[in-house]
Amino acid sequence: xxxxxxTWGRMSLTARLTAILLPLAVLLAVxxxxxxxxxxxxxxxxxxxxxxxxxxxxxxxxxxVLTIPTAFVLIYMELKVIAxxxxxxxxxxxxxxxxxxxxxxxxxxxxxxDFAPTGADLTVFTLAPVVTFLASVMTLLVIPFAPxxxxxxxxxxxxxxxxxxxxxxLGLLMAGWASFNKYSLLGGLRSAxxxxxxxxxxxxxxxxxxxxxxxxxxxxxxxSQSGSALDWFAFKQPLAVLIFFIAATAEANRTPxxxxxxxxxxxxxxxxxxxxMRFGFFFFAEYVNVFIISALLVTLFFGGWTAPINWPxxxxxxWLDAAGIGILWIPIALVALVVATDxxxxxxxxxxxxxxxxxSAFGLGLLIAGAGVTAAVGLACFIAFDWVQGIFWFFAKTYxxxxxxxxxxxxxxxxxxxxxxxxAWKWLLPASLLNLFVTAAAIIxxxxxxxxx
Amino acid sequence: xxxxxxxxxxxxxxxxxxxxxxxxxxxxxxxxxxxxxKGLPYESGIDTVGDTWGRFGVSFYIYALLFxxxxxxxxxxxxxxxxxxxxLLGGLVSMGTFVxxxxxxxxxxxxxxxxxxx
Amino acid sequence: MPxxxxxxFTAVRWDDVLFVVLAIMLLGSALLVVTMxxxxxxxxxxxxxxxxxxxxxxxxxxxxxxxxxxxxYIGAISILVLFAIMLTQTKNAPTRLVFQTQAWIGxxxxxxxxxxxxxxxxxxxxxxxxxxxxxATSDIATMLFGQYVLPFxxxxxxxxxxxxxxxxxxxxxxxxxxEDRS
Numbered sequence: 001x002x003x004x005x006x007t008w009g010r011m012s013l014t015a016r017l018t019a020i021l022l023p024l025a026v027l028l029a030v031x032x033x034x035x036x037x038x039x040x041x042x043x044x045x046x047x048x049x050x051x052x053x054x055x056x057x058x059x060x061x062x063x064x065v066l067t068i069p070t071a072f073v074l075i076y077m078e079l080k081v082i083a084x085x086x087x088x089x090x091x092x093x094x095x096x097x098x099x100x101x102x103x104x105x106x107x108x109x110x111x112x113x114d115f116a117p118t119g120a121d122l123t124v125f126t127l128a129p130v131v132t133f134l135a136s137v138m139t140l141l142v143i144p145f146a147p148x149x150x151x152x153x154x155x156x157x158x159x160x161x162x163x164x165x166x167x168x169x170l171g172l173l174m175a176g177w178a179s180f181n182k183y184s185l186l187g188g189l190r191s192a193x194x195x196x197x198x199x200x201x202x203x204x205x206x207x208x209x210x211x212x213x214x215x216x217x218x219x220x221x222x223x224s225q226s227g228s229a230l231d232w233f234a235f236k237q238p239l240a241v242l243i244f245f246i247a248a249t250a251e252a253n254r255t256p257x258x259x260x261x262x263x264x265x266x267x268x269x270x271x272x273x274x275x276x277m278r279f280g281f282f283f284f285a286e287y288v289n290v291f292i293i294s295a296l297l298v299t300l301f302f303g304g305w306t307a308p309i310n311w312p313x314x315x316x317x318x319w320l321d322a323a324g325i326g327i328l329w330i331p332i333a334l335v336a337l338v339v340a341t342d343x344x345x346x347x348x349x350x351x352x353x354x355x356x357x358x359x360s361a362f363g364l365g366l367l368i369a370g371a372g373v374t375a376a377v378g379l380a381c382f383i384a385f386d387w388v389q390g391i392f393w394f395f396a397k398t399y400x401x402x403x404x405x406x407x408x409x410x411x412x413x414x415x416x417x418x419x420x421x422x423x424a425w426k427w428l429l430p431a432s433l434l435n436l437f438v439t440a441a442a443i444i445x446x447x448x449x450x451x452x453x
Numbered sequence: 454x455x456x457x458x459x460x461x462x463x464x465x466x467x468x469x470x471x472x473x474x475x476x477x478x479x480x481x482x483x484x485x486x487x488x489x490x491k492g493l494p495y496e497s498g499i500d501t502v503g504d505t506w507g508r509f510g511v512s513f514y515i516y517a518l519l520f521x522x523x524x525x526x527x528x529x530x531x532x533x534x535x536x537x538x539x540x541l542l543g544g545l546v547s548m549g550t551f552v553x554x555x556x557x558x559x560x561x562x563x564x565x566x567x568x569x570x571x
Numbered sequence: 572m573p574x575x576x577x578x579x580f581t582a583v584r585w586d587d588v589l590f591v592v593l594a595i596m597l598l599g600s601a602l603l604v605v606t607m608x609x610x611x612x613x614x615x616x617x618x619x620x621x622x623x624x625x626x627x628x629x630x631x632x633x634x635x636x637x638x639x640x641x642x643x644y645i646g647a648i649s650i651l652v653l654f655a656i657m658l659t660q661t662k663n664a665p666t667r668l669v670f671q672t673q674a675w676i677g678x679x680x681x682x683x684x685x686x687x688x689x690x691x692x693x694x695x696x697x698x699x700x701x702x703x704x705x706x707a708t709s710d711i712a713t714m715l716f717g718q719y720v721l722p723f724x725x726x727x728x729x730x731x732x733x734x735x736x737x738x739x740x741x742x743x744x745x746x747x748x749x750e751d752r753s
Binding site: 456457458460461512513514515517518519520521522524525526527528529532533535536539540543544547550551552554555557558559561562565567 | 589626629630634635639642643646647648650651654655658708709711712713715716720723724726727728730731732733734735737738741
């Protein structure tokens with residue numbers, strides 16, 4: 001036994017912890033100082049000189065990260081909303097009202113065995129969820145969330161969207177083929193044929209919007225709908241909205257078009273042999289797809305991030321800056337929080353008498369004051385910044401449609417597979433072409449000038 | 454020109470993300486490769502019969518073929534839509550002819566009954 | 572210190588770096604298409620080469636063509652090819668692909684074509700554009716529906732012919748037993 005080992009053996013638990021943690025703390029402190037003095041300024045200079053690079057990294061990481069809470073919220077919504085529609089309670093154990101349910105679903109999928117059947121083509125089997133996930137994430141690049149907040153404003157935005165979205169078919173076919181299972185292959189082929197058939201009316205219904213806006217850029221389309229709700233393309237293209245909604249439901253494999261997961265016919269379709277995280281990514285992509293098609297519906301037909309009424313906001317809150325406050329509103333809000341907590345807590349304690357102990361009185365005061373200050377700051381931001389408003393309106397509208405998709409799943413039965421294809425080619429396609437040419441004729445007759453952008 | 458960097462960067466980051474998570478799951482999850490029967494394809498509990506990668510109905514193929522034709526049309530439609538305000542009646546006539554000719558093909562397929570699922 | 576327009580310590584532009592990477596991917600996946608045995612993997616490698624080509628189109632200043640490449644070639648034609656393979660391929664495929672018996676003739680033809688292309692490239696005097704010429708999408712559209720409206724209409728005839736031919740070939744025989752019963 002060495003000296004060090006003997007010393008270690010004689011030390012108490014507290015002493016051991018101190019022996020480990022104290023040097024770590026010193027190291028951390030020194031490191032922080034060194035970091036602030038020597039590393040921070042050149043890093044800030046570097047980032048400041050490379051704003052395009054910073055924007056690139058932030059946009060890419062932001063889009064990827066956005067998908068995770070989106071999927072969690074959608075999974076929870078689906079569980080809870082459908083449960084309520086079925087007169088059930090739904091998840092109610094994990095977290096408040098079961099809200100952490102989908103998070104734990106994620107952990108469950110992560111810890112499950114990721115198994116591939118013996119006969120499977122392993123490379124293609126693994127790449128299939130990657131392609132499916134990419135197909136949905138890549139489309140998020142062109143969606144404008146708020147003025148100035150978007151991945152990239154491509155001038156062929158709409159075309160890019162459908163080009164990338166079309167890759168989903170590839171993922172389905174790869175999954176169906178690689179699984180070495182007749183149900184998988186049949187499910188993959190069937191859903192590929194379905195998506196391919198509904199993609200045509202989907203895209204043609206969007207051409208009407210491009211006709212009206214005169215541009216394929218998503219930002220341009222949103223800007224040409226600015227004004228009030230009456231300027232939204234939904235009111236100029238009602239038929240296109242209907243066709244788009246139906247076809248988008250089929251594209252995302254949602255009820256009533258979820259032939260892919262017709263468990264009474266082909267087990268779980270292309271995903272039959274998938275398990276663990278590789279299955280998890282199909283699941284993930286499906287929920288992100290619901291969000292994306294709702295977002296696209298909002299962007300193209302319901303004004304994107306524009307407000308439904310024509311209001312004079314954003315006000316420039318000059319009085320904040322005029323008083324020389326600027327960034328200082330953060331400490332001011334904190335001071336306001338403390339003062340309000342004290343006043344409220346004292347009031348509750350004095351009025352409440354014996355039933356309220358001091359901690360519970362001040363705790364309630366903190367709750368009320370916190371809610372008040374948060375609401376005030378949120379409202380101020382909402383009034384002051386157009387991008388806060390944009391994000392609010394965009395997500396509010398998008399989640400209305402997300403709710404509608406969940407609602408449809410709770411309500412409608414599945415269509416028959418023989419009716420499915422005929423409906424796309426015999427009804428939706430002619431209807432979308434009719435909509436297109438009526439729009440074109442209307443533009444000629446009314447001879448609208450080009451919408452200024 | 455920055456667009457291509459964004460597109461490729463997002464694609465690379467997405468692929469990296471997926472493989473990272475799948476790798477994490479591979480580390481976290483338990484694995485049991487001992488059972489030989491486990492690797493059999495799941496076809497509702499019945500032993501698989503015949504070739505998996507066999508021949509399927511050709512009706513799928515017709516939908517893909519129609520899709521190719523109409524997908525090309527869609528690209529032209531988008532191009533036509535962005536300049537329509539400078540074309541007006543001439544544009545309507547030329548695109549109308551184009552779509553009409555294509556619809557002849559669809560009508561033929563319809564008439565021959567290949568659009569009906571069998 | 573901002574990151575410049577070029578790869579550090581060299582005069583190579585970042586876009587050229589991307590071009591080289593994409594070109595290597597294009598050639599590599601194209602080689603895989605003709606060398607791999609599993610025909611479905613050949614199809615997937617073909618898709619990868621289409622995607623790399625789309626990236627090169629963007630670098631050459633025509634994002635519209637790139638989007639069309641992805642939409643039509645990857646999204647539609649590759650799907651058609653994969654459908655065709657999946658609908659006909661059996662597990663017991665020949666281990667040696669049939670056309671490999673013509674490998675020598677193919678190699679000679681490839682070398683001859685490469686020589687012709689190289690000769691053409693070297694003898695042509697290329698106009699120096701300096702920078703990459705960006706093609707505006709609306710310019711393409713204006714030309715297509717103005718100057719080249721007749722070829723555009725012919726395309727529709729071509730597509731219709733393809734649809735009609737495919738339907739004719741793939742159409743099932745009318746069910747004979749139904750007529751027998753009547």
